[in-house]
Amino acid sequence: ILNVEQSPQSLHVQEGDSTNFTCSFPSSNFYALHWYRWETAKSPEALFVMTLNGDEKKKGRISATLNTKEGYSYLYIKGSQPEDSATYLCALQEYGNKLVFGAGTILRVKS
Amino acid sequence: EAGVTQFPSHSVIEKGQTVTLRCDPISGHDNLYWYRRVMGKEIKFLLHFVKESKQDESGMPNNRFLAERTGGTYSTLKVQPAELEDSGVYFCASSTTLGTEAFFGQGTRLTVV
Numbered sequence: 001i002l003n004v005e006q007s008p009q010s011l012h013v014q015e016g017d018s019t020n021f022t023c024s025f026p027s028s029n030f031y032a033l034h035w036y037r038w039e040t041a042k043s044p045e046a047l048f049v050m051t052l053n054g055d056e057k058k059k060g061r062i063s064a065t066l067n068t069k070e071g072y073s074y075l076y077i078k079g080s081q082p083e084d085s086a087t088y089l090c091a092l093q094e095y096g097n098k099l100v101f102g103a104g105t106i107l108r109v110k111s
Numbered sequence: 112e113a114g115v116t117q118f119p120s121h122s123v124i125e126k127g128q129t130v131t132l133r134c135d136p137i138s139g140h141d142n143l144y145w146y147r148r149v150m151g152k153e154i155k156f157l158l159h160f161v162k163e164s165k166q167d168e169s170g171m172p173n174n175r176f177l178a179e180r181t182g183g184t185y186s187t188l189k190v191q192p193a194e195l196e197d198s199g200v201y202f203c204a205s206s207t208t209l210g211t212e213a214f215f216g217q218g219t220r221l222t223v224v
Contacts, residue, residue: 004153043215043218089154097159098144098156098170099154099156101153103152103153104153
């Protein structure tokens with residue numbers, strides 16, 4: 001059974017600060033790791049899908065890395081903006097397709 | 112192209128009543144998933160359809176929950192009778208093949224009082 005831990009649980013930063021969160025997993029027996037951005041009452045929005053150890057993905061000010069050997073993925077946000085405030089979800093995709101989610105990291109960016 | 116749509120967006124029902132949630136996936140997506148997030152907890156898998164067939168229903172909490180996917184298009188999730196602990200946000204997602212991203216709907220917020 002896959003287990004996904006996310007830290008920190010919540011984070012408050014000032015506009016312009018750079019920040020990062022961690023997704024850790026004891027087992028690397030999964031097909032892919034997904035990062036989602038979720039604002040309440042909206043659809044979770046896919047940010048990245050990573051499958052290979054050493055994968056690095058970037059979209060604007062947001063980037064992510066995957067280290068399956070040591071069991072973690074980092075999500076970085078450079079120069080946080082108030083509109084980045086959301087819950088960031090990490091999920092492991094099993095070989096059967098279903099996603100196993102972590103509890104998420106709540107980010108609040110103050111202007 | 113329309114995304115995944117869910118109806119209703121909110122539902123408040125009394126304990127013991129029946130509620131049916133609907134999900135319309137992205138056209139052409141064979142995979143359809145139901146997930147649930149109860150207050151303060153992580154999003155948890157309920158079940159997975161491939162076309163009209165149930166591929167995995169290991170996450171369904173009990174026999175009060177019934178999911179169907181008529182003709183491999185839209186899906187419904189019925190809760191009968193609803194209990195207080197069923198309150199939460201029910202998400203639907205769809206995808207094409209393994210390894211591609213899953214597209215989520217905005218969720219249905221169910222409150223059982």
